Amino acid sequence: MCGIAGAYGVENASRIVSQMLKALQHRGQEAAGIVSSDGSKLYAVKGSGLADEVFNHVDFAAALPGRSAIGHLRYATSGDSGSKESIQPFTAELRQNRWFALVHNGNLTNHLPLRERLQDGGAIFRSHSDSEIFLHLRARAMAMDLPAQLRESFAAIEGAYALLGLSLDAFYAAVDPQGFRPLVMAPYQGGWLFASESCALDLFRVSGTPVAQGELIELSASGKNSWSFGDRSRLRQCSFEHIYFARPDSNVYGRSVYRVRVTLGKILARKVRVPDAARERSIVIAVPDSSNIEALYFARETGLPFEFGLIRNHYMGRTFITPEQEARELGVRMKLNAVEAVVADRSIYVVDDSLVRGTTGRKVASLLREAGAREVHMCISSPPVKHPCHWGIDTPERKQLIAAEATTEEIARSMGVDSLTYLSVDELHEALEDPDGTHHCTSCFTTVRPVTGQLLPPEHLIRPPSH
Amino acid sequence: MCGIAGAYGVENASRIVSQMLKALQHRGQEAAGIVSSDGSKLYAVKGSGLADEVFNHVDFAAALPGRSAIGHLRYATSGDSGSKESIQPFTAELRQNRWFALVHNGNLTNHLPLRERLQDGGAIFRSHSDSEIFLHLRARAMAMDLPAQLRESFAAIEGAYALLGLSLDAFYAAVDPQGFRPLVMAPYQGGWLFASESCALDLFRVSGTPVAQGELIELSASGKNSWSFGDRSRLRQCSFEHIYFARPDSNVYGRSVYRVRVTLGKILARKVRVPDAARERSIVIAVPDSSNIEALYFARETGLPFEFGLIRNHYMGRTFITPEQEARELGVRMKLNAVEAVVADRSIYVVDDSLVRGTTGRKVASLLREAGAREVHMCISSPPVKHPCHWGIDTPERKQLIAAEATTEEIARSMGVDSLTYLSVDELHEALEDPDGTHHCTSCFTTVRPVTGQLLPPEHLIRPPSH
């Protein structure tokens, strides 16, 4: 899903971007990179691993000088695991020493036909990333200045993109016409900061405003310019950012993630009926940490006590090559452990933000039962996930989605829980304060294409990599 | 403070130990190591970093073969930062191919005079770790068999130690006569598992019993033997394990950490009086994650709502070399962020497990105020820390302890909070179900030596490294 950050016209631009990337680390842990400009040259530092690791010993003033910089965090996807060529920012040198670098969050849905058409024209790609499309389109654009070249490029592109660009002397930010992915900006010390989420701006005690759908911004010595582009008649903000992906202390799309999760938890609680006989022994727990807030407000709404019944090992899950055997034997136990003192003999209402494959949910249920839980009621603060996302959330293929074909009862049975409660799509829209359901993308729940309104095909032949 | 784990007489002993180390990772992140025995040779894999990193690509069957193994996690201490020679297990080859390896959690209080006396006899030390003392004492012991040599060694040693030892054909476990540091053991698949905390045994669905104070256990082809040693008239279990160090899903010293923290939160709540006028706008938050449970039960006892008002960035704090400037500018913001939607305009009761230097507390207070908190009341679920620990908890020098000399009022003022509440030592004993205060070490709070009952000196000249 990836995270991006940028700084224009400020001292220590690259160090500031590295700090914002650390605050956005939950959006991507596979690789990190920054490109800076000092007006006459671009500088790059990129590497595999956390931002904290990639930039650990970097002397920013020497390695990434200048007053503007852009950075990217790469999310590990199954298909395209970590070739060095795929680490962003991507950089190109066009004729006459015109350098350009960019970072991109989102997925382009027409990148395969575009790639073929560009290759027919002699383009040589260095990676399989759809983000490289932007570079090639711009290199071939007929327009004379860079903002116009970018808009010419956007005209050919379909899909989701929040992007930041850097030339030697200017800085660019853009969001696609449907506004799929979040991007905030804020003035800072005479310049500007940009980030996927506001939690990165909080570091510098500034609060941001969202970049609008179909908006291209240019910052340069001659000030700030902006252009609208594309058909902005549909707004399709990603509902999964609020459900799971963004940090709860962030605002995304101008709305507090924490508050949305409070509402999700409350609405979910309304759907659950706790039998009076079981009320005494019933507790609410979260699958930490992504559903903490939903679970707390679920508890408050139902009147049941909230407990910390599962403990997460925060040191795990950092290395991506886990021996098969370890995974098979110990499974989720390396990441989560049940607190017997809490769950033994209880009826557990366990709240999770979503069920994708169902693997974790199934194992949580069994962990709780082994620790002595009498009943396990699974409560999911989102609707059933029925289709992969093609606009930037990394989800598995359709056949691996537990809810793709099955009914709620079948899922509950397969997971070994006593009950399973989902939100409906309408209830999700309610929590997002979008009663008509016109402003958010919910295609992974509805299988309806966010732009055309057509049904999605059963499965895309080739799924683009996620950024 | 370090963590240790061991396995005897089981298949895949070294892999099992690596998994237990991962479950104990909170006890030490600086370095990790395992030594295994296949009956004819010892094998070692050691390195800097998390267990997950050190053992990531290890082929256990090839690199660490055999049915017994011991492992160690090293806690980063300021003084002795990470020389390779200090990574445990320590191994020695004595005459006649008699190999011995050991891991040690705890501090030896007389290791400096012992080291000098051993050097006088010609001993050459390879590290500055006090744990190396055990190897040299055993090498010089007059007793004829290994268990007797170990007891002869223990007779010279004062201080805290939970240790595991490995010879080519036997396995050893011991805890010092005062029982300072925790160690649990459990039968598993015909053999035995050992770990600092029970959460590591939970991976294998076995529950452990504590190794007793002054107990030496030998496991070998001829079965299990055990010996008592030393003056076991005083029991001095570390109270800080319950307050902060151990995982809440663990049992240590035979007691549930979760339950102790529930009681700590409840007792703390009794000491706080929330004015009626302020009740409406008051909430309780934890400094996540170590005081979550105390805060939850503090809230329940006071009747105030519990909220997730601080969000922790779990990806930070992994690299120990943080640029000074970053630390100075952004401070605790890289690790913690306040949720404005939660704290704005509220009176905040923020619960933390302890105040050591006071740095984090001071910055939390300022984070909350900047996010709009009207009042900040700091509630600490332990007594004021007045003295460094010499028995295995890594604490700074006395002059850096905020409570070493100051009164509670002075501390509150210096931290910029509206009120500050500590537990008393008696209340701590109450939570530990040790009403006479005879079973736990509280010397960091009382400055009374745990064994002799004398007052500790103002500051030790040289503080031993922590294991």
Place this chain on the structure above:
Amino acid sequence: MCGIAGAYGVENASRIVSQMLKALQHRGQEAAGIVSSDGSKLYAVKGSGLADEVFNHVDFAAALPGRSAIGHLRYATSGDSGSKESIQPFTAELRQNRWFALVHNGNLTNHLPLRERLQDGGAIFRSHSDSEIFLHLRARAMAMDLPAQLRESFAAIEGAYALLGLSLDAFYAAVDPQGFRPLVMAPYQGGWLFASESCALDLFRVSGTPVAQGELIELSASGKNSWSFGDRSRLRQCSFEHIYFARPDSNVYGRSVYRVRVTLGKILARKVRVPDAARERSIVIAVPDSSNIEALYFARETGLPFEFGLIRNHYMGRTFITPEQEARELGVRMKLNAVEAVVADRSIYVVDDSLVRGTTGRKVASLLREAGAREVHMCISSPPVKHPCHWGIDTPERKQLIAAEATTEEIARSMGVDSLTYLSVDELHEALEDPDGTHHCTSCFTTVRPVTGQLLPPEHLIRPPSH
């Protein structure tokens, strides 16, 4: 100057190429790379350092499978020191899964205008290497099949190239129309081997024939095809290969390097008059190892004794970052040492293959004097180097060439030698058995362009990197 090797249609193709690269290691020590094809995919292993280091732990069957492979050794040039993107083979994926890889030895003289024209058409380059031009020209070629696309590409290119190419199912070899750089081929076990010099073929006990000027060879399942291309009216084999660059046990351009050097030494000897009075105390030494043969035959022709008066430290000069101070203080002493027992009190005729900057020569003279030499006579088995090479030999800028402007007497004086003898260009042609001087490129000595016959400009603005 770089070295290339390839194998088509043989077992263990990539391992064989790695071994040939090791035999060609004197042609480039900065980086090494191999790409192999198993018919359905291309595989690459590349890295900085010697072939021996880059391929040290490579499992060829797993990492570089298939029956065809090409490899490259990169020569360290001052300008473009070692960016990873510049390590060959270069690989591109064209539309419809059409992969192509190539390696190139030589320099393209019109690569800058070509690069600009390609960038105007939207091409994005990944390196500053002129070799990347081939990929882009081929990607844009209008011809329908690969051999035709290559010839279409060659038609746009001026300069020197010996190149090997690999598609999924075919293998290509080509030499430019003037035949600047050497390339030999030999049948081997039903397939073919290619290498810059015959010493690489000697490993496999096969002897090669040169690929002709302006010849393109295709090897595929349908056998061997070849095409002539370009204006082959001028043959311009590099004279420096014989003078210095090639190994003496090689044949290049079908001629024994050893025999050419024998003749160079003999002709040089004819030009030197040893005074009878000094004959007794006179000896001949080489600057080891590149002028050993010339010196030996110089000695035989003059009747003076040959001695090993300078000892080379073969372990030096492997790391390219030498501390300035070390270079300044110890200079050539780290690489060469005079044998006092040999040179003290003697008149020394020291034979070297060429003088480029003159740095080594100057230091050799001073080394010999300090070791007690009475006279130092410098004898150079090639003409004065007056101009940088633009066809593949890495030479410094004109102003750094000691002979660019100075007379022989001035050079002798500046080097502190008692006499200095060069070969003339005609004598060089004589040694090359090219009495009319029509078959070899001697532009570095004559400053006459090898193709057009015009004078070279004083200095090229931007010198292309050397391959």
Place this chain on the structure above:
Amino acid sequence: MCGIAGAYGVENASRIVSQMLKALQHRGQEAAGIVSSDGSKLYAVKGSGLADEVFNHVDFAAALPGRSAIGHLRYATSGDSGSKESIQPFTAELRQNRWFALVHNGNLTNHLPLRERLQDGGAIFRSHSDSEIFLHLRARAMAMDLPAQLRESFAAIEGAYALLGLSLDAFYAAVDPQGFRPLVMAPYQGGWLFASESCALDLFRVSGTPVAQGELIELSASGKNSWSFGDRSRLRQCSFEHIYFARPDSNVYGRSVYRVRVTLGKILARKVRVPDAARERSIVIAVPDSSNIEALYFARETGLPFEFGLIRNHYMGRTFITPEQEARELGVRMKLNAVEAVVADRSIYVVDDSLVRGTTGRKVASLLREAGAREVHMCISSPPVKHPCHWGIDTPERKQLIAAEATTEEIARSMGVDSLTYLSVDELHEALEDPDGTHHCTSCFTTVRPVTGQLLPPEHLIRPPSH
């Protein structure tokens, strides 16, 4: 066989030592290390590989400060391949902050019983190197000052050692009573330099004098002291240093290696009779580079022409893990190639310094024959090697020595040469100007123990590692 170097009382001591190590690189390529002292602390940099690699990026002033330093080059031996603990210098901290570091060239013949006796007293060894013995003996010595402790240690030791030692404020050099291994010293800029061979001193334009047999030297603020120790009635300088090991531009034991090799070549020539009929077609070649000088003077003495008939690939043989298959198939061809233009149709007198296993000799013979040689006459400038060395030259076990049991005729036949000529032990002594054969160790040729005069046993059970 290893090389050592040291500097006392000079600016940039550690950098100077690193440069001397580079000049001694032929004595050991496996590992390199330096320890320096600035009077209050010892500093160490050690690593695997060439000195050039280990010290490539070292900032000497920061990492190895101070005005005294010692360094070591480790020779790769088969048995003890490269454990990190075995890289010298070895360092120990004795009581009262008394640090001591040492480097050692040579082998101790009684190190196994000494090691056992030390272990009986409780010593814990960190390596299997015999050099560690010195540290333990000194740690246990009863004498009060360091020079006396060293002499007390030497009294227990038998075997060969040239060593350098460093305490915080003094510098030590010693050679064993029989003077097996070479060590030279020279005053330099108010201090002193030490090295295994004089070629390392040549870098600094100073000439050295040998440290005497049984001499201990101390350099400190109070000047230079020296002591004699042990039974110095026998002098046993290693003859192999002159035959093969030392650089020809060095003096060792006060004698020019070049001059000794000249004489070896001349004496060898006297033993060979070239048939008149074959004289026309006969040439002399060396196996480069170690027998260049012998071959040149062999040629001059016989009147036959000297030629460069074998070309060595100096880039090979740097990596010690050569794939078996490569070794088997290509054998010595990766290192040596015959020049067909030189050897075809000739009778070749090929001179080599020694035959140990005979592997290279056998392959050289076959290389020459395949290149067309009519006859191959092998001429060895030393006697048959009949026994492994126990005093510091790394030789294989007795059964692998080609001359251990076989006659010269049998060896010639097994090597496939037309004739084989060795020197006798008396002729070797003649070349060493030691007519009575009393000053040199020739035990590998005679199997007579150098100290006791007894015959060596057929094979030592455990061969000590070589330093």
